[in-house]
Amino acid sequence: MISITSLNARIWSKLGPQGTYGITMMELGKEYDDIMVLTADLCTTSGLDRFREAFPEKFCNVGIAEQNLIGIAGGLAKEGKTVFASSFATFIAMRAYEQVRLNLGYMGFNVKVVGLAAGFAMGMFGNTHYGIEDIALMRAIPGLCVLSPADCSEVVKAIFAAAQYSGPVYLRLTGRMNCPVVYKNDYLFEIGKAISVKEGHNIAIISTGSMVYQSLQAAKELEHEGISASVINMHTIKPLDTHTIDELCGKVSLFVTIEEHSIIGGLAGAVAEHLCSITSSPRLIRIGIPDAFQRVGDYEYLLEQNGLTGSKIAERIRSEYFV
Amino acid sequence: MRKKTLYLANRAGSKGAHVGSALSIIEIMAVLYGEILKIDPKNPLWSERDRFILSKGHGSLGYYTALCEAGFLSEEELGTFEENGGILPGQPVMNMEKGIEFSSGSLGHGLSLGVGVALACKKNHIKSNIYVLMGDGECNEGAVWEAAMAAKQFHLSSITVIIDANEMQSDGSCAAIMCVNYGSLWESSGWQVCHVNGHDICSLYKVFKKGAQEERPRVIIAKTIKGKGVSFMEHNNAWHHNRLSDKEYHRAIEELDLSR
Numbered sequence: 151m152i153s154i155t156s157l158n159a160r161i162w163s164k165l166g167p168q169g170t171y172g173i174t175m176m177e178l179g180k181e182y183d184d185i186m187v188l189t190a191d192l193c194t195t196s197g198l199d200r201f202r203e204a205f206p207e208k209f210c211n212v213g214i215a216e217q218n219l220i221g222i223a224g225g226l227a228k229e230g231k232t233v234f235a236s237s238f239a240t241f242i243a244m245r246a247y248e249q250v251r252l253n254l255g256y257m258g259f260n261v262k263v264v265g266l267a268a269g270f271a272m273g274m275f276g277n278t279h280y281g282i283e284d285i286a287l288m289r290a291i292p293g294l295c296v297l298s299p300a301d302c303s304e305v306v307k308a309i310f311a312a313a314q315y316s317g318p319v320y321l322r323l324t325g326r327m328n329c330p331v332v333y334k335n336d337y338l339f340e341i342g343k344a345i346s347v348k349e350g351h352n353i354a355i356i357s358t359g360s361m362v363y364q365s366l367q368a369a370k371e372l373e374h375e376g377i378s379a380s381v382i383n384m385h386t387i388k389p390l391d392t393h394t395i396d397e398l399c400g401k402v403s404l405f406v407t408i409e410e411h412s413i414i415g416g417l418a419g420a421v422a423e424h425l426c427s428i429t430s431s432p433r434l435i436r437i438g439i440p441d442a443f444q445r446v447g448d449y450e451y452l453l454e455q456n457g458l459t460g461s462k463i464a465e466r467i468r469s470e471y472f473v
Numbered sequence: 474m475r476k477k478t479l480y481l482a483n484r485a486g487s488k489g490a491h492v493g494s495a496l497s498i499i500e501i502m503a504v505l506y507g508e509i510l511k512i513d514p515k516n517p518l519w520s521e522r523d524r525f526i527l528s529k530g531h532g533s534l535g536y537y538t539a540l541c542e543a544g545f546l547s548e549e550e551l552g553t554f555e556e557n558g559g560i561l562p563g564q565p566v567m568n569m570e571k572g573i574e575f576s577s578g579s580l581g582h583g584l585s586l587g588v589g590v591a592l593a594c595k596k597n598h599i600k601s602n603i604y605v606l607m608g609d610g611e612c613n614e615g616a617v618w619e620a621a622m623a624a625k626q627f628h629l630s631s632i633t634v635i636i637d638a639n640e641m642q643s644d645g646s647c648a649a650i651m652c653v654n655y656g657s658l659w660e661s662s663g664w665q666v667c668h669v670n671g672h673d674i675c676s677l678y679k680v681f682k683k684g685a686q687e688e689r690p691r692v693i694i695a696k697t698i699k700g701k702g703v704s705f706m707e708h709n710n711a712w713h714h715n716r717l718s719d720k721e722y723h724r725a726i727e728e729l730d731l732s733r
Contacts, residue, residue, distance in 0.1 A: 186593075207596065213626075218585045218619035225589015228575070229597065248579060249616075253586075257567050257576055 154336040162302030166327035170302040172197025188235040216246040224253030239265030239281025254318035255291040269410030270452040286415025288320040296388040300362035301332040307339035324359035344391040350380035353404040361408040367460025413438040474538040481554040483722035493712035495534035497697040502539035514544035528583020529608040530564035545572035581614025591629040610642025625663035632690040639699035671695030
């Protein structure tokens with residue numbers, strides 16, 4: 151396992167989640183004899199060039215064919231391989247959805263599907279390349295574990311955890327190169343156990359992926375205005391850490407979910423589904439991408455337009471809290 | 474196997490069954506499970522075994538009856554076809570103990586799985602053959618061709634695809650719905666192509682035994698008749714999925730007895 155240090159966190163942040171994926175896979179290539187890493191013509195983009203050179207026998211490029219990518223992954227996993235298959239989140243989650251459902255869900259094969267550049271990371275490529283419904287799709291499939299790391303250090307943690315986890319995983323990578331750092335030091339990452347990254351007693355911000363950092367920024371702003379916000383890194387969306395949510399129910403008067411994903415069916419959906427079973431649960435505000443296709447722009451523009459920056463998040467929470 | 478297929482279809486009652494496409498693959502399944510596949514029902518996880526994938530999952534009755542003949546399923550288990558909560562639904566569910574390698578039903582998935590299995594066997598130095606049985610209508614699915622290209626690219630000569638070319642699909646004749654010369658498509662995808670009468674046991678045996686001649690996968694296009702063996706079912710798409718009444722069942726059995 152590569153260690154999480156301040157220096158590594160800075161290097162990985164510069165490379166972004168895809169570069170970090172490539173670096174981590176190099177480590178897994180050394181550790182796991184039975185690993186297979188598959189791509190659908192996005193080897194370089196996935197940061198896998200070094201892996202391809204170092205472990206050609208553990209690497210396979212299936213061409214621009216995501217359905218076949220997941221089909222082959224299923225066949226390999228059936229024969230005992232631990233398979234990582236990556237492509238852009240929108241392609242792998244949508245073009246190959248039925249293959250994921252049958253091979254990973256129905257037959258439970260040990261395949262780790264890695265959705266790269268989820269959310270708005272593809273910027274000027276436009277809506278064809280935005281992965282904004284993938285959490286909703288993936289978590290609807292029985293048996294799938296859905297991970298959404300907060301920064302590049304957590305990408306490393308999540309990949310190692312996924313490799314050790316016996317069963318199908320969808321790993322969602324948000325953010326781009328030079329992405330913000332949340333974790334500079336080593337910490338305990340366990341699938342299914344949310345992490346409190348800031349304590350607070352008025353409201354609870356439940357956040358995932360790239361939005362954990364933005365939530366921390368928002369919480370700082372709110373603190374100045376007398377709103378004490380706890381920030382939860384919900385890195386595992388399925389199975390959802392309902393225990394943490396239950397504990398917060400008795401402590402705070404407002405829940406907020408924040409995600410770089412549609413407000414339909416993602417983290418917000420998962421939290422809302424749980425909260426609605428609790429009598430007198432606090433109100434929930436869902437912050438995410440509205441149910442509409444957006445005008446195309448660069449990453450920062452899109453976060454700003456959709457209210458997904460620290461300041462915009464604070465502004466929205468403020469307006470709801472003081473109603 | 475034909476009689477058992479009809480018996481089970483009749484027993485399924487109003488639930489109905491895919492009778493036509495099961496009857497068209499009977500000889501293919503008989504030759505594979507009787508002579509060709511390297512399998513052992515006492516050791517279903519044997520790593521050196523050949524792998525059979527029924528990509529056209531709706532041919533399940535042809536599959537289950539073959540598994541019964543080969544010793545993977547008892548007569549009693551076979552009799553549970555389409556029972557609620559049972560192990561033998563209309564489309565197969567993965568069950569290694571019973572020799573069912575994969576779940577299938579949705580078309581166009583089997584060959585990709587076969588490519589994955591063949592790659593894994595190659596990397597694990599296991600000399601198993603992989604047989605994937607598909608329908609000709611199934612070849613409408615784009616994923617079939619993604620997998621066909623990959624099998625050629627990766628030199629997977631351990632893969633044999635068998636096309637149950639009964640020339641019919643759910644809505645009617647294949648030629649009317651999507652008129653394609655599949656043989657030339659497979660050939661241009663780099664596969665060895667063989668043609669055979671899918672109801673001629675000797676020809677099937679010979680073509681299977683011949684094995685791969687080159688470092689590339691091969692496809693056996695087996696010309697078959699949907700509903701083969703029962704006059705009122707042959708070439709009649711009403712029997713793609715239908716309920717087999719007692720009267721029809723007895724008539725079908727009589728015909729099979731007479732044809733022996």
